[in-house]
Amino acid sequence: MxxxxxxxxxxxxxxxxxxxxxxxxxxxxxxxxxxxxxxxxxxxxxxxxxxxxxxxxxxxxxxxxxxxxxxxxxxxxxxxxxxxxxxxxxxxxxxxxxxxxxxxxxxxxxxxxxxxxxxxxxxxxxxxxxxxxxxxxxxxxxxxxxxxxxxxxxxxxxxxxxxxxxxxxxxIDNMIPKCHIFRFEEFWLDFEGFIDTISNYWNSCTFHADSAKNLVARFKSIRKGLKIWSKQFSQLNKTIENCCFYVKLLDGIEDQRDLFQHEKNFRKLFIRHTNKLLEAKRKYWRIRANIRWAQLGDENTKFFHAIATHVFRSNYITFLINSDKLIVNDHEQKAAILWNSFKSRIGTAGTSQMNFNIDHLSRSINQEELEQPFCMKEVDDIISSMPNDKSP
Missing domain, CATH: 3.60.10.10 (Endonuclease/exonuclease/phosphatase)
Structure with a gap:
């Protein structure tokens, strides 16, 4: 034009x-x-x-x-x-x-x-x-x-x-760079083995005398265990596709002849497992899309994907400028710049000293007056001291 x-x-x-x-x-x-x-x-x-x-x-x-x-x-x-x-x-x-x-x-x-x-x-x-x-x-x-x-x-x-x-x-690209941080997924709670994994790795870590170090070590051990255990859910779409394939295969066999009882039971197990995986996928995208009003059974999956992607785009950092005034676009280099900046701001751990005397701060107080009941004079004094526009 x-x-x-x-x-x-x-x-x-x-x-x-x-x-x-x-x-x-x-x-x-x-x-x-x-x-x-x-x-x-x-x-x-x-x-x-x-x-x-x-x-x-x-x-x-x-x-x-x-x-x-x-x-x-x-x-x-x-x-x-x-x-x-x-x-x-x-x-x-x-x-x-x-x-x-x-x-x-x-x-x-x-x-x-x-x-x-x-x-x-x-x-x-x-x-x-x-x-x-x-x-x-x-x-x-x-x-x-x-x-x-x-x-x-x-x-x-x-x-x-x-x-x-x-x-x-x-x-235009269909790949999103994935960070290496650990994320807890809500749908893990619905699968067998989750509680056992938590228990085993909680009790298997090395004991530390320092209670804080001991707690951090246990959490790190659980994180390691969940990363290993959760690899079975890394390809939800592929697993769902395979389950649907076998359900369709059994449906096709049923068109030709009656299914045996063990084949019927096998199909029921596939359908039940597929529904469980679909619910896990729904929870996965519901958390990322941050849609709190999503109801159970909502099938608007594409909308969930669109909202989650919009949030990612809004939060995506296109580039950073390093200490040499150079523009950095690579994902790993941007992560390194943010890590070094965070580390320099936090600093390193050091020993702290107490420069005051606790015994000097504490003093004895006569608490007998606190145990005595209120008298009418105290009540009258309080009421008389209140402003005229205030109700006692």
Whole structure:
């Protein structure tokens, strides 16, 4: 779409060696293309928008956005200058139309869109004045299925050289770097062997005379034991898939003949175990999504995945600057910088000395007066000393 003077204009470009592309819809404020991967035939929908400034254009644009039809399992990415802000924090000074903010947020909620947060910049547009007005007008949204398939989709700013908008680089990946810290999982309590593991490793650690060291050693021993024991749950999805395969296999056999009793019992065990694993998976994502209102039996798993991934993106640290003023992007190097900073702040343990005399601080007090009953004079004195507007 060509520009109108210095504003507007849209272009969507793709690599023909990797994708087959075709235009789905086009208007003066949006272009939607369908990209089909030549590698695995996965279909992606990319919508590039440029929100109008005029009242009539905004109304037409918001009506189109509200009526976007997102199909189940559709991988959709909507990017561009929406010319809307979501809240007062998206401006560096007061102002903004609160009705527009509410309308824009309602559209996002109705479409179940997931925002990709921009890491490293608070605002994306400037009026380029000496005392500039800064706003966040550029947004990146995805469908819930996109978030499930590509949980590590990140948006980072680039250098603003000529435009009044900040260029944004979107990185798409389906791998999230995992930390090495120990996490206790709630669903472990439902599986056999958990209590025995706790008991065995609690009692098997070396005894220390210092009670604090003894307690820490026992907790470390339990952590080691649970790490070893929990490896059987490291591939929940694969285990659930295998169980479902055998249930379907027995169902297929039942279509051909009656099942023997031991085959029926075998299928019941598989179904019971699969339901237990599905409940463990639900608890796993419920904790990470931090959705406290999730009820037992809620099957909206994709939404759980989307919320959990959104929390990860918001907390993700894109880069750190080390002591040599160099930008560090590697996950392990960022972890080392944080560890060294924490260690330098805490310092090292040392011996403490008591520089006061406890015997000097203590003194004998005559407690006989405390045992005597209240007299009427004390009560009268207290009441007479109270302000006139206070009730005794």
């Amino acid at each position: 060509p520009s109108a003077g210095n504003s507007g204009g849209l272009i969507t470009i793709w690599n023909g060696n990797l994708f087959n592309g075709r235009e789905i819809s086009k208007d003066y404020f949006q272009i939607t293309v369908e990209l089909t991967s030549k590698l695995d035939n996965t279909v992606y929908f990319i919508t590039n928008v440029y929100g109008p400034n005029s009242m009539e254009g905004k109304t037409e644009f918001s009506n189109w956005l509200l009526n976007v039809n997102i199909q189940p399992m559709q991988l959709l990415l909507i990017v561009g200058d929406f010319n809307y802000i979501r809240g007062p924090e998206n401006r560096n000074r007061g102002g903004g139309d609160h009705n527009d903010m509410m309308h824009f947020n309602n559209i996002i909620i109705n479409l179940d869109l997931v925002e990709i947060p921009l890491k490293g910049r608070q605002f994306t547009w400037s009026n380029m004045q000496d005392t500039p007005l800064l706003e966040k007008l550029d947004w990146i949204f995805t469908s819930a299925d996109w978030t499930s398939k590509f949980p590590n989709t990140l948006a980072t700013p680039m250098a603003k050289l000529s435009s009044d908008h900040v260029p944004i680089n979107i990185q």
